[in-house]
Amino acid sequence: MKLPWVLQKNNIARIKGDSLLIGDRRLYPFERSFVTCKNVEEIASALKEMVTQGGGPLQVALTTLRLIANSPLAEIKRSAELLSNSRPTNTTMRRTLVAIVEKLERHPSKGRGDYLNALIDKIEEAYDQDYLAMGSFGSALLKDGDVVLTTCFAEHSFILSLIKAQEEGKRIKVLVPETRPYLQGSRLTAPSLDEVGIEVEVITDAMGAHFMERGEITHYMTACDVVAMDGTAANKVGSLANAIGAAYYQIPYTNFALSPDTTLASGAGILLEERDGSEILEVRGIATTLPTLKGRYPSFDKIDPKLITNIVTPKEIFAPSEVGEAYR
């Protein structure tokens, strides 16, 4: 199963000489270009500035560690901390980096660079296996003729689910809300699905309930940036409105969770990133209103477990109430 261009590892992050190149998701699909970062400070800034998003920062962090694999341990620890702090809501990157640093601390300094590279190879392989497993679970939830609503860019597990369903002969259509302000839906999800041959229609963020009311949506599916042990999920702002709509119209809501966060007992501990409100007063550099007005940009929704039908993990498809038991 070939992933669309945006999700290919080499297009998320790659090393070139002493620099790290990050695929610039802010410009895709209009340009396939990369931001060049010369040090970890620049990489952390790029993550803050949304050069990549969703699962992108994790891949960037792993590739960054490869770039600095032979640096002193203190420098690696400092870098891991800098990267972790760049995006507070999605904790997979932080938890992966913490686990790596712990392993490095137990390893003698001689050969530490090679050890780190081998470790990252293993981690990447494991995530690839996880994505494939989630793709199989996700595909099993879909039937021929389904029309799926999504939000933002649900990446590997979601897109692999659709590719697998398609390979199994199921015809699926996906309605993709554009996902303001950065348009991840219209710029990343829609072209990526189109690229792999899935039928796709772009809508605005306001239209999810509209198409549910008309009976056009049979399934709501999103990734999530974090899932707590009580089944509370956080995902791109707008996910909650559609989750409430799906519950109202009795449409299943499936959440793809690569790595439920065992450090979070409940949703109360989820940290929701609040970005600069001025970011929503423009689209691709064009003003949407007077610059003197105040905007607000909470980037993530917290979604009550009772609004979620299925949580697809690499282990299995769970009900939200089962996640804690399975992962604790």
Place this chain on the structure above:
Amino acid sequence: MKLPWVLQKNNIARIKGDSLLIGDRRLYPFERSFVTCKNVEEIASALKEMVTQGGGPLQVALTTLRLIANSPLAEIKRSAELLSNSRPTNTTMRRTLVAIVEKLERHPSKGRGDYLNALIDKIEEAYDQDYLAMGSFGSALLKDGDVVLTTCFAEHSFILSLIKAQEEGKRIKVLVPETRPYLQGSRLTAPSLDEVGIEVEVITDAMGAHFMERGEITHYMTACDVVAMDGTAANKVGSLANAIGAAYYQIPYTNFALSPDTTLASGAGILLEERDGSEILEVRGIATTLPTLKGRYPSFDKIDPKLITNIVTPKEIFAPSEVGEAYR
């Protein structure tokens, strides 16, 4: 109470020589410019192309009739039909024009032009009174400290409610979703509220439920383009998602209905305008995705009466179930 610039009659439509000038809401607040129409065909096209919207077309239609007041009756009837067909969902314009034409048919041809102008004076005065009455009712529903979520551009009755509440010493804040694709929220509602001194924050269309979940919203208020006799309302797409959210979080939803449609027994008869899907693939002329992708643009939501708390009319504040009785 002074209305904001966009809602002043002269800025919606004005006669200049043989032409009608329509205030171009697509360019506001970046420009205060007018589209010049030399005949009724051009006026109907301008309405189709969203030069003005919401209650704007009604004011344009009335001013158009003034422009052609001395034309033969057949020409006036043809014009009324052309204008009515330009925007199918909001039926106030059509019903007003039908009533005018019926009156004109009973009037002798001599002095018909003066009669028509006097008739329009009366109609405009009556609508102004209706707006003021609705502003008083709307204000009565608000209390000091309220934070109101709205959708699109709810115009006179909503803005007069806020101005009146403010005059009564109530501090109200309004959260305004930008309202894609034409950004009526960020371009019209937010600057207009700011102009009259109401505190305003611009959000994206995806964020209504988010702020409800955080307990920040105390009231959801919108205009509606049409209300049927069973209390079903139609309003800008996105209104339904927020109405469902408001019901879920037990927040009142108030609908401003200038003119419930007695010809519609139920919501089943409401005609929802479906616009060209390519309109959502851009913002102010800038592409949001690849032009080869398919977009969809249903402009209006149909809202079940059980999701509506109050329907503010010029007569009174009704529960949705009371509207039929009051207007039939």
